[in-house]
Amino acid sequence: MRLYDQIFNVVKKFKELFSPGPVTNADVSGSITAEIFIIVSIVIAALLLRHVSLLLAALATLILAIVLINNIPLLPKFKIEQEDSLEKMLFYAVFVLGLIVIFLYWGGTLV
Amino acid sequence: MAETQLAILFTSIALVVIGLYAAIFVDNIIKKIIGISFIEEGANLFIVGIGYKAGGIVPILMPNMNTTWFASNASYPLPYGLVLTSIVIGASTLAVMLALVMVLYRKYGTLSTSVMLADTSKQEEYDE
Amino acid sequence: MNELIPLMVIVPMMAALLLSAFSRFNKVIKCLALVVGICLPIIPLASNYGLHFFGGYQPMVDNVTNILYHPAITYSFDFMQQIFIAMVGLLTFLVIFIYLTKYKKASGSYLFLLFMGTAAVTALILTDDIFHMFVFFEILALAQVGIVAASSIDYSYEMALKYMILGSIGSPIMLLGIGFLLAMTGTVNVTDIVSIVRGGLLDVTSPVFLLSLGLIFFGWLYASGLPPFHTIKSGIYSKAEPHGAALLQSFTVISMISIVLIMFRIYSTLPIFEVLIVLFSVVAMILGVSMALTQTDFRRMIGFLAVGELGFIGLGIGLGTQYALTAGLFQALNEIVITALLFIGFGAIVHATNEVDTRKLGGLLAYHPKVGIMLLIGGLAMAGVPPLSGFQSKLMLVQASLSCGYPELSILTIMVSIATFVVFVKTFYSMFLSPKPHDLEVVDNEVPKAMVFAMAILLIVIIALGLFPDVVTSGISNYVGGLLL
Numbered sequence: 001m002r003l004y005d006q007i008f009n010v011v012k013k014f015k016e017l018f019s020p021g022p023v024t025n026a027d028v029s030g031s032i033t034a035e036i037f038i039i040v041s042i043v044i045a046a047l048l049l050r051h052v053s054l055l056l057a058a059l060a061t062l063i064l065a066i067v068l069i070n071n072i073p074l075l076p077k078f079k080i081e082q083e084d085s086l087e088k089m090l091f092y093a094v095f096v097l098g099l100i101v102i103f104l105y106w107g108g109t110l111v
Numbered sequence: 112m113a114e115t116q117l118a119i120l121f122t123s124i125a126l127v128v129i130g131l132y133a134a135i136f137v138d139n140i141i142k143k144i145i146g147i148s149f150i151e152e153g154a155n156l157f158i159v160g161i162g163y164k165a166g167g168i169v170p171i172l173m174p175n176m177n178t179t180w181f182a183s184n185a186s187y188p189l190p191y192g193l194v195l196t197s198i199v200i201g202a203s204t205l206a207v208m209l210a211l212v213m214v215l216y217r218k219y220g221t222l223s224t225s226v227m228l229a230d231t232s233k234q235e236e237y238d239e
Numbered sequence: 240m241n242e243l244i245p246l247m248v249i250v251p252m253m254a255a256l257l258l259s260a261f262s263r264f265n266k267v268i269k270c271l272a273l274v275v276g277i278c279l280p281i282i283p284l285a286s287n288y289g290l291h292f293f294g295g296y297q298p299m300v301d302n303v304t305n306i307l308y309h310p311a312i313t314y315s316f317d318f319m320q321q322i323f324i325a326m327v328g329l330l331t332f333l334v335i336f337i338y339l340t341k342y343k344k345a346s347g348s349y350l351f352l353l354f355m356g357t358a359a360v361t362a363l364i365l366t367d368d369i370f371h372m373f374v375f376f377e378i379l380a381l382a383q384v385g386i387v388a389a390s391s392i393d394y395s396y397e398m399a400l401k402y403m404i405l406g407s408i409g410s411p412i413m414l415l416g417i418g419f420l421l422a423m424t425g426t427v428n429v430t431d432i433v434s435i436v437r438g439g440l441l442d443v444t445s446p447v448f449l450l451s452l453g454l455i456f457f458g459w460l461y462a463s464g465l466p467p468f469h470t471i472k473s474g475i476y477s478k479a480e481p482h483g484a485a486l487l488q489s490f491t492v493i494s495m496i497s498i499v500l501i502m503f504r505i506y507s508t509l510p511i512f513e514v515l516i517v518l519f520s521v522v523a524m525i526l527g528v529s530m531a532l533t534q535t536d537f538r539r540m541i542g543f544l545a546v547g548e549l550g551f552i553g554l555g556i557g558l559g560t561q562y563a564l565t566a567g568l569f570q571a572l573n574e575i576v577i578t579a580l581l582f583i584g585f586g587a588i589v590h591a592t593n594e595v596d597t598r599k600l601g602g603l604l605a606y607h608p609k610v611g612i613m614l615l616i617g618g619l620a621m622a623g624v625p626p627l628s629g630f631q632s633k634l635m636l637v638q639a640s641l642s643c644g645y646p647e648l649s650i651l652t653i654m655v656s657i658a659t660f661v662v663f664v665k666t667f668y669s670m671f672l673s674p675k676p677h678d679l680e681v682v683d684n685e686v687p688k689a690m691v692f693a694m695a696i697l698l699i700v701i702i703a704l705g706l707f708p709d710v711v712t713s714g715i716s717n718y719v720g721g722l723l724l
Binding site (some may be wrong): 127130131134143144147148150151152154155157158161187189190193196197200201203204205207208211212214215218227228231 | 370373374377378380381383384388393394396397398399400401403404406407408410411412414415418420422425426427
Binding site (some may be wrong): 029045051089097103104 | 401464469511525650658
């Protein structure tokens with residue numbers, strides 16, 4: 001029952017996602033598809049860790065699945081982070097640059 | 112000496128880091144663009160630094176020079192050629208950016224990035 | 240006939256300069272643009288494969304180490320380059336044709352930007368010189384910004400400035416990476432760098448070499464619009480004129496594959512290179528498609544889809560086997576054609592209704608059946624429905640990831656295809672099939688004939704590549720085999 005309420009709230013939250021105007025069936029069903037798609041694809045992508053360590057993959061998959069499902073609606077959070085303002089774009093660009101450099105400098109020879 | 116080259120490298124890294132800082136934390140668009148052009152200058156300075164040779168001579172082969180002596184003493188000319196190209200590109204990029212800023216300043220009347228370059232997808236009103 | 244190789248870059252560049260110089264004479268520039276547009280796909284098809292050394296500086300053998308050095312800027316032209324340059328030439332011709340028939344008064348500056356962009360991507364894919372690549376990468380970014388800023392859509396200047404500012408972070412970082420490589424090897428020719436790396440003259444595990452990979456990789460992310468640059472990339476697609484967007488996405492795809500192939504040649508000895516590419520491709524697929532599902536502006540939606548599809552190309556290249564690389568490059572070719580078709584088709588709808596919000600459209604199939612059917616086929620091709628070209632390349636990708644031992648990636652690929660299909664069906668339904676809203680006025684009942692013509696030609700290419708993929712894949716496979724040696 002709790003999950004059902006949560007999904008119902010998701011649909012209500014979606015209304016804020018769209019620019020002002022009526023929200024149609026197609027938009028809401030698209031958003032629910034996106035929600036499920038994000039959860040499933042991230043969990044499947046986490047399975048790729050099994051090439052590093054089987055235990056790590058199992059743990060990561062379980063933890064991700066629990067965290068993601070408990071945090072629906074994910075889509076508003078995703079969408080706010082990917083909006084068009086220059087500040088967010090620049091922040092993520094520099095953040096990813098930092099990640100790549102750190103990852104390569106200290107972890108480049110480990111893989 | 113090698114210290115000179117080290118100083119060049121540290122300066123270029125400092126320029127890049129200052130530029131990245133300005134890109135995120137400075138709000139005024141002109142200041143932000145100046146900061147971003149620091150990154151470009153840092154990269155250029157780094158490439159110039161590669162071609163540096165302590166006590167080297169200008170890499171132009173004069174008619175009465177010994178080629179072996181020239182090869183061991185001349186500084187490496189390729190980076191200078193590259194940097195020249197890169198500076199020209201940087202200048203044209205800067206010009207285009209500032210031209211766009213001029214147009215946008217006329218539209219918004221402010222130089223604040225958070226106003227000028229905010230999220231526009233929500234502003235496209237659903238007009239009935 | 241190797242003289243034709245530099246002409247592939249010189250012809251569009253010369254045309255660009257002439258067009259902007261003589262922009263006052265309307266008739267002259269229209270004729271010139273059309274003639275050059277027709278020449279663009281013909282030159283690569285007529286040219287022979289081979290190398291071109293600028294200035295005629297032939298390669299020199301170092302007597303001590305027996306390594307061949309290339310002092311000249313080198314262009315190498317093979318089947319892969321031929322097919323991609325011909326495709327971009329064809330697309331440029333179609334876009335210019337649409338532009339010239341749409342406006343009575345042609346703008347020389349706009350045509351300058353289109354031709355300059357084409358020249359830049361042609362040079363990018365031909366070049367064997369890493370600094371030359373950087374120069375044209377910057378010229379391409381400027382041309383793209385110009386094409387976006389020239390459009391009359393609201394907020395196009397803002398988007399162009401954002402793209403430019405992000406670009407002026409991305410490209411100096413890439414230059415820094417090139418500087419690191421130059422410092423380690425003393426050369427900028429890719430073949431020379433590769434022979435130094437493979438010959439063991441360089442410590443591939445040294446932090447400097449790894450860092451140069453990271454920095455060039457970041458520049459590549461900007462050029463190809465993978466995350467974190469997917470929002471800006473889809474943004475510029477949605478703010479450009481539709482025919483401009485069709486060309487912009489082909490520029491993106493070609494700059495993506497040409498830079499990644501250069502990186503692949505230099506860094507493929509490092510396993511982390513492939514890990515990085517697969518990682519960012521997977522993120523691009525997830526974010527691109529999930530964002531596309533929530534858009535109401537259909538131009539933005541196609542933009543996000545185009546970014547999501549880039550993940551497939553990256554996946555093919557990241558897997559690193561001959562079959563996977565072939566699949567990735569074939570997917571790149573298909574994406575250029577399919578996305579161009581979608582942008583032009585949706586552009587026709589914008590032209591006819593002056594509306595970009597899917598919620599305010601409906602029942603358009605009755606007004607524009609031809610555009611509707613062609614868009615439907617294009618969308619199905621993008622989602623990977625047989626027997627269209629998207630199906631062939633996606634099938635190859637699924638097989639490649641299975642044979643590499645990554646069934647997760649196969650599942651992910653299929654899931655993303657299904658989600659793409661959902662996006663497309665949702666949009667197609669609300670635009671063409673749902674009942675027409677009362678306040679929707681179809682302003683202009685005639686879709687421009689040039690747009691229908693362009694869509695028809697692209698559709699023929701899609702169906703032909705879907706039925707006979709071997710025409711392209713066998714040649715690309717040979718090229719990739721040479722690359723992996």
